[in-house]
Amino acid sequence: xxxxxxxxxxxxxxxxxxxxxxxxxxxxxxxxxxxxxxxxxxxxxxxxxxxxxxxxxxxxxxxxxxxxxxxxxxxxxxxxxxxxxxxxxxxxxxxxxxxxxxxxxxxxxxxxxxxxxxxxxxxxxxxxxxxxxxxxxxxxxxxxxxxxxxxxxxxxxxxxxxxxxxxxxxxxxxxxxxxxxxxxxxxxxxxxxxxxxxxxxxxxxxxxxxxxxxx
Amino acid sequence: xxxxxxxxxxxxxxxxxxxxxxxxxxxxxxxxxxxxxxxxxxxxxxxxxxxxxxxxxxxxxxxxxxxxxxxxxxxxxxxxxxxxxxxxxxxxxxxxxxxxxxxxxxxxxxxxxxxxxxxxxxxxxxxxxxxxxxxxxxxxxxxxxxxxxxxxxxxxxxxxxxxxxxxxxxxxxxxxxxxxxxxxxxxxxxxxxxxxxxxxxxxxxxxxxxxxxxx
DNA sequence: TCCAACGTAGCACGGGTGTGCTATAAAGCA
DNA sequence: TGCTTTATAGCACACCCGTGCTACGTTGGA
Numbered sequence: 001x002x003x004x005x006x007x008x009x010x011x012x013x014x015x016x017x018x019x020x021x022x023x024x025x026x027x028x029x030x031x032x033x034x035x036x037x038x039x040x041x042x043x044x045x046x047x048x049x050x051x052x053x054x055x056x057x058x059x060x061x062x063x064x065x066x067x068x069x070x071x072x073x074x075x076x077x078x079x080x081x082x083x084x085x086x087x088x089x090x091x092x093x094x095x096x097x098x099x100x101x102x103x104x105x106x107x108x109x110x111x112x113x114x115x116x117x118x119x120x121x122x123x124x125x126x127x128x129x130x131x132x133x134x135x136x137x138x139x140x141x142x143x144x145x146x147x148x149x150x151x152x153x154x155x156x157x158x159x160x161x162x163x164x165x166x167x168x169x170x171x172x173x174x175x176x177x178x179x180x181x182x183x184x185x186x187x188x189x190x191x192x193x194x195x196x197x198x199x200x201x202x203x204x205x206x207x208x209x210x211x212x213x214x215x
Numbered sequence: 216x217x218x219x220x221x222x223x224x225x226x227x228x229x230x231x232x233x234x235x236x237x238x239x240x241x242x243x244x245x246x247x248x249x250x251x252x253x254x255x256x257x258x259x260x261x262x263x264x265x266x267x268x269x270x271x272x273x274x275x276x277x278x279x280x281x282x283x284x285x286x287x288x289x290x291x292x293x294x295x296x297x298x299x300x301x302x303x304x305x306x307x308x309x310x311x312x313x314x315x316x317x318x319x320x321x322x323x324x325x326x327x328x329x330x331x332x333x334x335x336x337x338x339x340x341x342x343x344x345x346x347x348x349x350x351x352x353x354x355x356x357x358x359x360x361x362x363x364x365x366x367x368x369x370x371x372x373x374x375x376x377x378x379x380x381x382x383x384x385x386x387x388x389x390x391x392x393x394x395x396x397x398x399x400x401x402x403x404x405x406x407x408x409x410x411x412x413x414x415x416x417x418x419x420x421x422x423x424x425x426x427x428x429x430x
Numbered sequence: 431t432c433c434a435a436c437g438t439a440g441c442a443c444g445g446g447t448g449t450g451c452t453a454t455a456a457a458g459c460a
Numbered sequence: 461t462g463c464t465t466t467a468t469a470g471c472a473c474a475c476c477c478g479t480g481c482t483a484c485g486t487t488g489g490a
Contacts, residue, residue, distance in 0.1 A: 003457075005467070026340035028243035031447060043448095044469045053448060077374050121336045124329075124398055125241035137399050162414075168403065168419075169411045173384065176391025183339055188383065196384045198379075203418060220437070246477060258478095259439045268478060 011049050015038050015060040027118040031058070058128055061119050065132045065139075068116070072143045075101050079150050080129045091156035092205045095147055098200060100214035102140070102174050103193045104181050113178050124213060144171050148204075158206050173200060190215055226264050229254050230275040234330045242333040247271070260377055273343055276334050277347055280347045282355075283331070286357045290316050294365050306371035307420045310362055311413060315429035317355070317389050318408045319396050328393050359386050363419075381419060388415060 017039035023031045032053050036043040050056040075098045083090070104110035116136075123133035144167045151157050177196055180188040194213040202209050221384035232254035237418070247268050265271040290313045304321040338348035353379045359382045366372050390412055395403040409428040412430075417424050 003467085010467095024340070026243075026337065028241075029340075032449090033447070044470045045467070047449080048467065048469095103269060116340075117336060120398060121332060122241065122330075125244075127240070134399065137395075137402060141402070165410060166416055168407050169388065169414060172391035172395055172403070172411060173388045174391070175394060176387035176389070179390060179394060180352075180387055183335060184349065187352060187356070188387070192383050194378060199384060201382055225437095248477075249478090257439050260437070262479080263437065263439095 007049060011059060012063060014041070014046055014049065014056065015063045017058040019054070019064070019111075022096075022118040023111060023114045027122045030057070054128060057126075061123070061129050061132045064115060064119060065136050068112075068136060069139050073100070076143055076146050079147055082155065088154065088156040088205075089207045089210050091151055091154045092201065092207060092209050093211055095151045095156065095205075096201045096209055097214055098147060099144075099170075099174065099201070100194065100197055102177055102178070103197060105190045105193060105215055110181070110185075113182050117179060117182050140174075141167065141171055144174075145185075156206060157204055159191055161204065170200065170204075222264060225257070226274060227278060229261055229264065229271065230278045233271070233275040234279070234291070235328075237333040238326060238329045242337045245272070271371060272341075273347075276347045278406050279330060279334060280351050283327075283351060284354050286316070287354055291361050292363055299369065300376045302422075303369065303371045303420075304422045304425050306366055306369045307416060307422060307424050308426055310371065310420075311424055312415045312429055313362060314359075314385075314389065314416070315409065316410055317393070318412060319393055320405045320408060320430055325396070325400075328397050332394060332397050354380065355389075356386055359389075371421060372419055376419065385415065385419075388428050 010052070014035060018027075018030050021027075021034050021038050022060075026032070032043055032046060036046045037185050039046065045079045046056070046168065050059065064135040079094060079098060119129065122137065123129035124136070148157070148163050148167055150172070152163060173196070177188065177193050179192075181193055191213070194215055198209055198213060229250060233245050236242075236249050236253050238248070247258055247261060250271070251261045252304050255262065261271070265274065294309055294313060309367055316324075319328040334344065335348045335351065338344035360378070363372070363378050363382055363385070367376065367378060388411070392403065392408050396405075396408055406428070409430055413428060
C-alpha cells in the first residue's frame with residue numbers, strides 16, 4: 001500500500017480544509033470538490049475517509065466543537081484552583097482574562113469565530129448539526145456560570161447579584177460582540193471588544209479592574 | 216395583456232417568499248425554483264420581474280433593510296418629542312419599550328429576526344449584500360446612539376456614562392440576545408430577553424424601571 | 431377588429447454536486 | 461516473489477441550478 005497514513009489525522013486535515021472554505025466562501029460552498037481542492041486531494045481520496053458529504057460535515061462540526069470544548073475546560077480549570085488569599089482585584093482580573101479568551105482578539109481567534117458563526121447559524125436549518133450547536137451553546141453557558149459562581153464565592157463580585165440572569169446577559173454580550181466583530185470588523189475591532197468586556201466585568205465586580213486591556 | 220399587476224407589489228410578494236424559504240431551509244436554498252414554488256408562481260414568471268437570481272437576492276435584502284430602517288426611524292421619532300416635564304422614570308420606561316421593539320418577543324418579530332440573521336451572516340461572504348448589511352448595522356447603531364443621547368439629555372441616565380461605549384455594549388447585547396433567541400429558542404425565550412433588557416437598562420438608569428416586562 | 435403589450439409558462443443547455451463503481455500504484459506480509 | 465491491503469484517482473450518472481430563448485394566452489388601446 002502507499003505510505004501508510006493516520007486516518008484520524010487525515011480526517012482532521014480535511015476538516016481544517018472545510019474551515020478555510022467556510023471562512024472564505026461560506027459553509028454552503030463547502031462541497032466535496034471544493035473541500036478536496038482546498039485540502040490538495042482528489043475528490044475520491046476525500047471520499048475514502050468519509051461516507052459522504054453529510055458525514056464530512058458532521059465530523060467537521062463535531063471536531064470543531066470538541067476543540068472549543070477542550071479549550072473551555074482548560075480555561076475553567078485555571079479558576080478552579082484559585083489563591084483564596086489573593087485580593088479580590090486579582091480574581092476580577094482572572095475572570096476578565098479567562099472571558100477574553102472567548103473573544104476574537106487576535107487573528108487566530110477571529111478565524112475560529114468565523115467558523116463558529118458559520119456552523120452555529122447553519123445548524124438552525126440542519127437537523128444533523130443542531131445537536132452539536134446546542135452542545136457548544138450549553139458548554140459556553142456552563143463555563144460562564146462556573147466562572148461567575150467561582151468569582152462570587154471568592155467575594156470578587158458585587159453582593160446580591162442574580163447570577164443566573166447575569167450569565168444570560170454576559171453570554172449574549174460575548175456572543176454579540178463576537179458576531180459584530182466577525183460581521184463588521186470595521187465597526188467592532190479588538191479595542192472595542194476588550195473595552196466592552198472590561199466595562200461589563202467592572203459593573204459586576206466589587207472592586208475596579210486593574211492592568212492593561214487584554215488585547 | 217392579462218389582468219394588469221402592480222410590478223412593485225409582485226416583487227415584494229416574491230421577496231416575502233424568499234423570507235419564508237430562508238426561515239424554513241436557509242438562505243442557501245432560496246433558488247429561483249424554490250422561491251417560485253413558494254410564491255405559487257412559475258419560474259418564468261419570477262424571472263419576468265427580476266433579471267436573475269442575484270438581482271432577486273439583492274432586492275429582497277434591500278426590501279428587508281428598508282422595512283427595518285423605517286421601523287427604526289418611527290421608533291426614534293417617538294422619543295424625539297418627549298414630555299420634558301415627565302419624571303425620569305417615564306423616560307426610562309420609554310427607552311426600554313423602544314429597545315424592546317428590536318427583540319424577537321413575539322412570533323412576528325421572531326420571524327423577522329430569523330431572516331435578519333440569515334441575510335446579515337450570509338452577507339459576510341457575498342460582496343453584493345455586504346453594503347446592505349452594513350447599512351442595517353449602522354442604522355441600528357444610530358438608533359441606539361440617538362435613544363441613549365435623548366434619555367441622557369432628559370436626565371434619565373446615570374451621570375458620567377461613556378455613551379459611545381455604552382452604545383457598543385448595548386448594541387452587542389441586543390444582537391446577541393436576538394441571535395440566541397433565534398438559534399436556541401429553548402434556552403433563551405421572550406422572558407429571558409425582556410428580563411435581560413430590563414436589567415441592563417436599570418443599570419444605565421438614574422431611577423429603577425417600572426411597570427410590567429415588555430413581552 | 432386587429433394588433434401590440436404584458437403576464438405566464440416552459441424547453442434546453444451548460445455547469446456544479448453527491449454518489450456508486452471501477453482502476454491503478456504502492457507497500458506490507460506470506 | 462506473489463498476494464493482499466490501502467491510498468489515490470477518476471468515470472458516469474442523476475439531480476438541481478441559473479439562464480437564454482421561445483411560445484402562448486389575455487387584455488388594453490387604435
